Amino acid sequence: LSVGMTMLAGRDVTSEELLVEADAAMYAAKARGKNRYEVFDPSMRSASELRSQLRTELGDAIARGEFRLYFQPVIDLATGEWSGVEALARWPHPQHGLLKPCEFLKVAEDSGLIEAIDWRMFELSCSLLSRHGVRDTFMTFNVSALHLRHPDFDARLIRMVEAIGLPPSRLVAEVTEGALLDNPEIVRATLERVLEVGIGAALD
Numbered sequence: 699l700s701v702g703m704t705m706l707a708g709r710d711v712t713s714e715e716l717l718v719e720a721d722a723a724m725y726a727a728k729a730r731g732k733n734r735y736e737v738f739d740p741s742m743r744s745a746s747e748l749r750s751q752l753r754t755e756l757g758d759a760i761a762r763g764e765f766r767l768y769f770q771p772v773i774d775l776a777t778g779e780w781s782g783v784e785a786l787a788r789w790p791h792p793q794h795g796l797l798k799p800c801e802f803l804k805v806a807e808d809s810g811l812i813e814a815i816d817w818r819m820f821e822l823s824c825s826l827l828s829r830h831g832v833r834d835t836f837m838t839f840n841v842s843a844l845h846l847r848h849p850d851f852d853a854r855l856i857r858m859v860e861a862i863g864l865p866p867s868r869l870v871a872e873v874t875e876g877a878l879l880d881n882p883e884i885v886r887a888t889l890e891r892v893l894e895v896g897i898g899a900a901l902d
Contacts, residue, residue: 700727701735718750724894725749725804748794752805755791760814765789767822772838782836782870785823787815799840810844821858828864838870840902847884852891859897866896874902 702724704716723738730736746887759765765787772782789797806812827837845851859866871892877902878885889899 699733700724702727702738704738704880705734713849723750728804746789749805752791752797752802753809756802756806756809756811759789760811762819763818765815765818766825767819769823769837770778771801771862772836782838783827784838785819786837787819792850803842807842807844813844816840816842816845820855821862824859824862824864824869827868834868836868836870836898838872841871841877843874843880843885846873846877846888847881849888853890855892856895867898870898870900872902881898 702720702722704719704723706716719738723736726736727736766789768786768788769783770786771780773779774781774785787799789802791797803812806815823837823839827835832873839850848854855871856866859869871889873885873889893899
């Protein structure tokens, strides 16, 4: 549980402004480790304003296909050579430059748009790996807790991989501890079905 607070303290502010400040403090609490509270201070305002702007722009950015895919190499520490890649989404924002996932994914989750972004990135990354990747190169991709709540996530993923023609064994789904704890039984069943077809799983 993350709590954001702000103080009225005789200030001439509207209820809407107080809610914006408390919301900014809540995001700060989540960013600093969750399960804590934060009291609003003016330094949080710019981050809150940026989130509000991104929230209003996300839908159009998805429609215009603004999100880009970056591959980060996975290095084998024993040999020093790269043996795989991690697929990561980036948003080249026209005003704020290249935004990393940590700068827009939480906003996308809260807006209900994270899944649309993810599926676009899943399809694009699998297609690129199928066409250009070395035959034994594997790719990891991040799976949010929201996806794992859908009972048909694994079936949809498998259909996509089969349509692209990419061997499932070249994929590794990365999940966070939070995703595992979100709904353990459903997540476990989903991951077991994914593993059955050869897609790997890893803890992010």
